[in-house]
């Protein structure tokens with residue numbers, strides 16, 4: 576079980592250290608886990624002058640799975656675009672063909688009051704957002720900033736999806752729905768954008784292969800509204816790269832905090848990169864206050880999806896439930912009557928609960 580660890584920037588090293596404690600505990604019990612480490616993002620730029628250097632690329636290609644913290648920070652925002660940390664993340668996703676991004680938004684009952692929604696609206700929430708991750712306006716060419724014919728500067732990007740890209744993410748979504756609530760909601764902006772009108776057409780076609788799954792379509796603006804109005808109407812949501820980015824951050828708050836939302840980014844063979852859905856949180860970096868649970872839950876997804884270690888994954892998820900039931904909370908999910916702990920203490924508590 577070759578796992579490459581990419582701590583990244585900001586809170587990345589702090590939260591990844593907690594997930595490593597969990598994996599090391601399983602390794603000490605005999606699971607054949609081998610951890611290696613490399614830089615990605617700003618940390619890689621500082622060391623190698625590139626956000627996705629060859630050193631990291633070689634290890635990433637060799638690994639079975641990758642655990643990432645987060646990348647980015649204001650100190651890198653003035654770099655030329657290709658050198659920015661976020662480009663390193665996009666590059667590794669593309670390089671490894673990690674097109675299927677699974678972002679489960681699950682409300683743990685202990686966090687019902689931490690959710691921004693009323694308990695009756697959100698209790699029992701369990702949505703899986705399936706976000707296409709290697710296409711769309713994130714990668715479409717041409718792109719850039721140029722001077723137009725009127726001599727004025729303009730920025731431009733291209734929203735692009737090939738039929739094969741839509742089909743393969745569609746299959747991921749429908750197959751996930753078959754194992755869950757048997758509903759897929761495909762989110763588009765087909766009333767305005769040809770790319771997503773095409774998306775809708777292809778999704779409708781893919782659905783014919785899954786007669787046991789109900790397909791619905793929703794415009795993205797309405798979907799954003801419905802997520803906060805009545806989120807339990809959703810089972811699996813499938814959408815493109817940019818809409819999925821935005822809707823998954825929105826969905827995270829229904830679960831109490833962005834610090835609770837893990838993710839898996841998979842290729843066609845379940846090689847995967849696993850990371851919390853949040854960023855490097857520069858505002859709280861280095862203070863030992865970040866919530867490491869999204870990263871720890873990402874390690875559980877890693878064991879489940881890449882290694883088929885369902886029992887170990889469940890054990891980690893149950894350990895997280897136990898520490899929440901014991902009342903432990905990082906600052907982002909703290910409420911009166913619970914016990915506030917730091918990032919590292921939360922990691923230790925999860926290991927103890929294992």
Ligand SMILES: NC(=O)c1ccc[n+]([C@@H]2O[C@H](COP(=O)([O-])OP(=O)(O)OC[C@H]3O[C@@H](n4cnc5c(N)ncnc54)[C@H](O)[C@@H]3O)[C@@H](O)[C@H]2O)c1
Nearest residue numbers: 645646647648661834852853854855856858859865866907
């Ligand atoms: N996958 C990634 O690596 C990733 C994802 C999103 C943003 N980013 C990058 O991160 C940097 C900061 O972006 P941002 O501020 O827009 O988003 P962010 O997700 O880093 O932070 C948004 C807010 O959520 C809080 N937060 C995030 N994670 C938390 C955690 N685990 N525990 C407690 N609070 C947490 C932060 O303190 C901040 O207030 C940018 O450079 C951005 O490009 C990286």
Ligand SMILES: CC(C)[C@H](C(=O)O)[C@@H](O)C(=O)O
Nearest residue numbers: 647661662664665820852854
């Ligand atoms: C940092 C950025 C490139 C990234 C994205 O937009 O995909 C992040 O927001 C995410 O959600 O993983």
Ligand SMILES: [Mg+2]
Nearest residue numbers: 820821824852
């Ligand atoms: Mg995002």
